[in-house]
Structure formats: structure tokens, C-alpha cells
Amino acid sequence: MNAMTPPDDSRPTTPSERGAASHGLEPSLLLGPAKDPAIIVDHISKKFRIYDERNRSLKAAVMRGRRARFQEFQAVDDVSFEVERGTTFGLVGENGCGKSTTLKCITRTIRPETGTITVDGRMSALLELGAGFHPELSGRENVYLNASILGMRKREVDAKLDEIVEFAGLERFIDMPVKNYSSGMYVRLGFAVAINVNPDILLVDEVLAVGDEEFQRKCNEKFATFRDAGGTIVVVSHGLEVMRDICDHAVWLEHGRITASGTSGDVIDHYLDMVRSERIERARERIGDGAGASPNAATGTNIVRAEMLHADTRDPVESLTATEGFVLRVTFDAEAVGEDVRTNFGIYRDDGQRVGSFNSGWSAADGPLTTVEMVAPRCPLQPGTYAVNVAIHDHSMLQEFERIDKFARFEVLPSEDRHQSGMVDFSQIWRTA
């Protein structure tokens, strides 16, 4: 912004608005202020130091008599949002985007360098797997230890213990040291304690992914009961469909910054669009390398690659004889265009005369990368120059998703022993009758 810019009274004033505005987000991807916020995250940033391998430990650095060398890594970068009391709020984004770091800032496990966090209510958290458990102690002893850290008296824990153990489904294992627990057992116990210590706010990082389906169902029921009783939840998970169901609002983080915020459905749709287009982009790079440059191959938007290959060698083909076969092959993004996708190849002579139009007749749609081939065992055409078009459309052919005209051109060469003209090359048998 220009230093001469006059003050602007319409400037956004809530942390979320200011954060989003400073990142240039569209207003539709911007979550407004909460009416009754349980949590206000206001412009927090957190850097980590990544130490040079050779100087990893402080001791090594001291022994060498010089400062450890390190690089700084911005894990959370100017993040702001508000969580409305009594709602469920989700953080989504790729591995390493800063979700857990943000949660740890909220629980005050780590301290951001800048920004403030306001929490109104008693908070309980289930962060990393097994965090807060003592491996040598039994499940029962760990329940008492954890609950006391979260502020419960022994008497209160006594009253809750059966419920906790039953929820965790660990009746038979509760007196076993937790170091012998499976990761699922850790999570069950951790979640059971976290939700049963009567918090107002519950923070949960990735546990939904660890448990089995039955456990996830129980967690979701528990979340619902907790919410109905006015509880506030902040949850991190890569299980996007579960997040869509259980969260009211969500933010999407990318490299520590908010890329979108809003209702969970909008944010997750936006996120999935990005994930899909990145996947396509990578596939395009992988299979479409030099698509334009390599002969008889082209690339479009939803059509990742269209190509013409020799039937036997599978090499790009630009010329063939009538006795040789060819393959027309197209790879497209079926997720982008729908479940009902038919493929059509059209072959034209260079004077524009249509040789034929060939339709797959069935939908091969299968995820973001669907490949369909039409194999012609021979090329029954007279010598000449031809072009191939490809189109993907729905079964009615009324909706065309994409077309690439003349993605391939090929020459049919004269066969040595044939003397004929016209357009097609029938297989023929000659005899004297």
C-alpha cells in the first residue's frame, strides 16, 4: 500500500477480516467475525529454527565454540480467525501447512512470536498421539494423571472413571502399562479423557484418522452430544468428508497462511478443487511432457492428453499403410466433467471429408485420470492425409465437455501391390470365377 493512501474508514476491523484482507482473499472466502467468540486468533505468526545437520545439538555447537547455524521456517504466517461458541471449527490443509502448530498455539503449548489468542472457557485438548501419557504407567494411572493436569479432582475422576474406560473400550487393558497399547488404544483413551473432563472447548488433532470406523462413529456421537450441550470444538483432520459433516466453519491453510475460510462445505470444496487440479497438473507433467512437441499428441484442459499411436509399437505414429493398425488414446479428468463421459473420435480427410465418427458408447469415467483407447487393428483408408479430432461429452451428446480438433494428423502410405482409389480400403479377395 502506498504511504500516501489516506485513512479508509471502511477498512475491515475484525481479526478475520483484517487477516483475510491482508492476504487479498475474495470476500466469499472470508469468514466474518463471531457473535460470541469462544476463541479469537488474531494475527499469529510462528517461526521454527531448523538447525544445520552438523550443529544439530546445542551441545555440539557449544563444543565447537561457535553459534549453531540455523534457518528460520515460517510455520504459521499471520493467521486470524474466530470460533463461534457452541460450533465446530475445522482446520484443513496439506501436511506441514501449520494446522498442528496453530492448535498448539491455542493450547499455549507453544507461543507465537506475534499476535494474540483469546480463549474464553475451560479448554481440553487431544493433540499428538500419546501426548501427555506416561509410558510406564497403566491406563488407569494415566487417566488420573491427565485428568489432574486438566484440573479435575480425584473424586471427580473416580466418578467418571467407568465412563472413560467404557468409552475407550479398554476394560480389559486398563491396568496394563500404556507403552504396550496400540496407537488406536492410545487415541481411544486420550479422547475419552479429553472429552470427559467437562471442558467448554475441545481441541482435537487428527485422532479421527487413527481409530476404526466404530470408534469414529462413537467420537462423532460424542462430539454431537458435547456440541448440543453448548461445547465448542476445534478439529484437525485429513478426513475431509467427515470434516464437511461435523464442522460448521473451516479454514484452509497453505504454507502457514489462510487460503480460504467460511462454511466447511465451501472451504472443503475449494480445497478439493485445488488438490484435484494439482494432481492433474502433476499427471500432466508426467504423461504430457512435451505433448505439444511430440508428434500427434495434444493437451487441453480436462483432456490431459490425446494421442495417436502405432498399434504394435505404441510409438507415436504419423504415417502408416492400410494394413497397419493404430490406437487413438485420450486421458481426461472424469472428476471434473462428471460420471457420464463418452469419448468420440472423428477422422477427416484433408479436404474436410468425414471418414467416420466413432463413439465409445459407454462411460469409462473413473476418477481424475481416465484413459480410453480406440484400437483400429488396421487402417482401411486410401493413401492421403487425415486428421483426428477428439471430444468428450455426455451420453446425449448435448453437453460437450471438451474437444480438441486435429490433435493428430497422419499420412496413409500406398501399399505396394494395390492399385485403387476413393476413400476406403476394403479388405478384398480377388479371384476368377
Ligand SMILES: Nc1ncnc2c1ncn2[C@@H]1O[C@H](COP(=O)(O)OP(=O)(O)OP(=O)(O)O)[C@@H](O)[C@H]1O
Ligand atoms: N518443533 C518444530 N521444529 C521445527 N519445525 C517444526 C516444528 N514443529 C513443526 N515444524 C514445521 O512446521 C511446519 C508446520 O507443521 P505442523 O505440524 O503445524 O503441520 P500440520 O499442518 O499439522 O501437518 P500434518 O498434516 O502433517 O499434521 C512443518 O513444516 C513442520 O516441519
Ligand SMILES: [Mg+2]
Ligand atoms: Mg499436524
